[in-house]
Amino acid sequence: MSQAQFAAALLDPDLAAPATVSAGHRSRFAIYRNNVAVSLIEALATRFPAVRRVVGEEFFAEAARLFVARHPPTSRRIAIYGEDFADFLERLPACAEIPYLGDLARLEAARTHAYHAADAAPLGPETLAVLSAESLADLRVTLHPAVAIIVSAHPIVTIWAMNTGEQPFANIDDWRDQAALISRPAIDVEVRILPPGGAAFLTALARATPLAEAAETAQLSAADFDLTLNLAALFSAGLVSHMSMPPEGTIR
Amino acid sequence: MTTKSGLTKATLASSLAAAIALVSVQAQADAKKTEKCYGVALKGHNDCAAGAGTTCAGTQPIDYDGHYFKLVPKGTCTAMKTPKGAGSLTEKM
Incomplete structure (x- = not known):
């Protein structure tokens, strides 16, 4: 009997218990099989509390x-x-009437990654003082290892906050697209709404695009992109772990 | 300048200046709501984060170990009493 057969039988209750499991131990195999499924369902429930809250306990357990x-x-x-x-939920026909569910799951999955990401000391707001207009244009930054962006066509951060107790439940009058910024500058994972163009700006910076060019990309994606606001956020929210400027007078 | 950017240097300079003003206002506003407090955490309940790629949160070996900190509301640390003395804002040797 191969391990593969044993593993297959473990995950599919329609398969018979592996032949090497003696008749007297079949019921124990069934218990083990159930424990495997239950523990994985619990792992999902722990990682996706907001999704669970939105769809309800029973539906979540079945999904x-x-x-x-x-x-x-x-x-x-x-x-x-x-x-x-997240992808699985989006394909589930029963979830079709909750169009934001996939993005909500993506946000929650990103939080887990941010929590377990490598630690790094973020550059603080005082960093801005050492920059000049010249060095700023060509500045390349390395984003903090925990930084992640989830772009959604739905008010995903507000929905997440309301379903995790971060914010009281209320009608969302201003139902519009939101890009979520997930970060962990120190110990706690932080989730916030990116300002217009912020997602494009950070995504470009993550690809080592010089800052001026990244700002232009952001401006193209959102006409009301505010460079001041985004620049301040970069260093006050601890999103950057390293930066490099070309030395004065370098020809590239 | 080799940047083929349409953003003028003047725009960058003014954004930078405004950003510096903005962060100093923010810093005054929320001047850190917590402080690191050494010697008050119970075994396994410390908050510290150490070294690249690692975390030592929850690894404290004994109760009230002065080498480990816990984040506490600002201003409350030194008022905390433990069987091994009050909390400290610096590492206890």
């Missing part, structure tokens, strides 16, 4: 059970189990 059967873990780290959960 998670389906997911577990189709997407067994591919990593030993159970904390990041459910990388495909």
Whole structure:
């Protein structure tokens, strides 16, 4: 009997217990099989509390059970189990009437990654004082390892905040697209709404684009892009871990 | 300047100046709501973050170890009493 057969039977309740499991131990195998599924469902419930809150306990348990059967873990780290959960939810016909569910799951998955990302000391707001207009134009930055951006066509940050108790429940009168910024400058994971063009700006910076060029890209994506605001946020929210400026007089 | 940017240097300079003003206002506004407090955490309940790629949060070996800190509301640290003395804003040797 191969491990593969054993593993297959573990995840699919329709398969018979592996032949090497003696008749007297079949019921124990069933218990083990159930424990595997339940522990993975619990891992999803822990990682996606806002999704669970939105769809309700029962629906979540059923959706998670389906997911577990189709997407067994591919990593030993159970904390990041459910990388495909957002895509899975979006394909689930029953979720079609909750169009933001996939992005909500993406935001929650990104928070886990930010939590476990490498530590790095972010550059503080005093960094701005050492910059000049010249050095600023050609400045290249390395974003902090925990920084992630989730762009959504829905008010995803507000929905997340209301479903995790960060913000009281209320009608969302201003229902518009939001880009979420996930970061962890020190110990706690922070989630905030990026200003217009902020996602394009940070994405360009993450690709080592010089700052002036990144600002232009952002301006093209959002006419009301505010460079001052984004520049301040870069260093006051701890989004940058390193920066490099070409030495004076370098010809490139 | 080799940047083929349409942003003028003047725009960059004014944005930079405004950003510096903005962050100094922010800094005054929320001047850190917590402080690191040494010697008050119970075993395994410390908050510290150490070294690249690692975290030592929750690794404190004994109760009230002066080498480990916990983040506490600003201004409350030194008022905290433990069986091993009050909390300290610096590492206790």
